[in-house]
Amino acid sequence: MSDLPINPTPDDAVRWHEGRLYLLDQRLLPERAEFVGYDQAAEVAHAIRTMVVRGAPAIGVTAAYGVVLAGHAAYKLAGADWKQAIGDDLERLAAARPTAVNLFWALQRMRRLIAHLEHGDPTEALLAEAIRIHEEDCAASRRIGELGAALIEGPTEVITHCNAGALATGGYGTALGVIRSAYAQGKIIRVYADETRPWLQGARLTAWELMQDGIPVSLQADCAAASLMATGRIGWVIVGADRIAANGDVANKIGTYGLAILARYHGVKVMVAAPTSTIDLTLASGQGIPIEEREPTEVLNCGGRRVAPEGCEVRNPVFDVTPAVLVDAIVTERGVIESPNPARLRALMSD
Structure with missing residues (x-):
């Protein structure tokens, strides 16, 4: 348990306090809500890689704070030559996760600031920029919530996949931000959260967030979505994104593509809620999005117990691309x- 003097809530998943970065450890939810404190950029990179923090916007915010720690350490080590000393930590942060473009967006923004700083202690300036990134992400989520809710004609029920709530952002959430706003307006009466195999973000995180907010939620196995859509009760599938290509192809948690195909067959609309930092105009289509593959044990095991036979080969892509x-x-x-x-997309990004 950390020494951070606040009670963990979804909207406080990333916190800076008295020179340290604190992350709500999402691997422990919903059994325990605990913060972990970090003092070094290498530790932050490891936290991103091992999913202490996850969700594209939250990864970007976390990486920005990681740069603050890197800058502070580099100045203590090298003094006026801190810009040369910070390079390794920036590379460690960039290598933490390959698909979430917000990570690289945040690091690029911090790099631009570094290029314009003098040779004195950069900590204060870097921290001010990281806080701006964090606050802008929170504000973006709330605006996304408003705009997304305006598209929904209620009352209806919706399906969401994985976790795109406050835990996955700087606060409030993207897909769950839309759901929060629409529920407050009486437009959504129930949310169906896919469990999201194999890491179970829907079961562990989305269900927890919605229950914390008092929003009616029913958890379902991923393969149950089609039969639910067939009832005619579902108005929207609402998801987040880890990267959106220039043509509108969307990389999101594995299973999103299949859910979108089911939605099209059943006449259910699909909404992708994401900040513009998730849009990557350098990629013409989703074919260029790098898809992360994670450890086979995530599929071979469930609940700490092996469920597959010894020697079984595994395919474990973390994301898929929805056209x-x-x-x-x-x-x-x-x-x-x-x-x-x-x-x-070009018109929106050039506005």
Whole structure:
């Protein structure tokens, strides 16, 4: 247990306090809500890689604070030559996760600041920028919530996949931000959270967040979504994103692509809620998005017990790519793109 003097809540998943970074350890939820404190950038990179923190916007915010720790350590080590000394830590942070573009967006923003700083102690300036990134992400989530809720004609029920709540962002959430706002307006009466195999973010995190907010939630196995859509009760599938290509293709947690295909067959609309920092105009389509593969043990084991035979081979992609043609709306803090295509994404990003 950390010495951070606040009670852990979803909206406090990333905290800076008295020169330390604190992360709500998402590997322990929902059994325990505990913060872990960090003093070194290498520790922060390890926390991102091992999923203490996850969710593209939250990873970006965390990486920005990691740069603060890196800058402080580099100045203590090298004095006026801190810009040369910080390089290794920046590379460690960049290598932590390959798919979430917010990580690289945040690091690039911090690098631009570093290039303009003098040779004195950079800690204060870096911290001010990291706090701005954090606050901007919180504000973006709330705006996304407002714009996304405006698309929903209620009352209805919705499905969400993985976790795109406050835990996955700087606060409030993207997909769950839309759900929070729409529920407050009486437009959503129940949320169905896919369990999200194999890491169970839906079961462990999304269900916990919604229950903390008092929003009616039913947990379901991922393979149960089709039969639920067939009842006609589902108005929207609402998900987040880890990277959106220039043509509107969306990389999100594995299973999102199949859910979007099911939604199209059943006449259910698909909404992707994400900040513009998730949009990567350097990639023409989703075919260029790097898809992370994680440890086989995540599939071979369940609940700490092996469930597959010895010697079984494993395919464990963390994300899949949903083609833009299956997405009805991408909701960002800058506005809504309906039936996304390259021209509409370029217009939004150049606005």
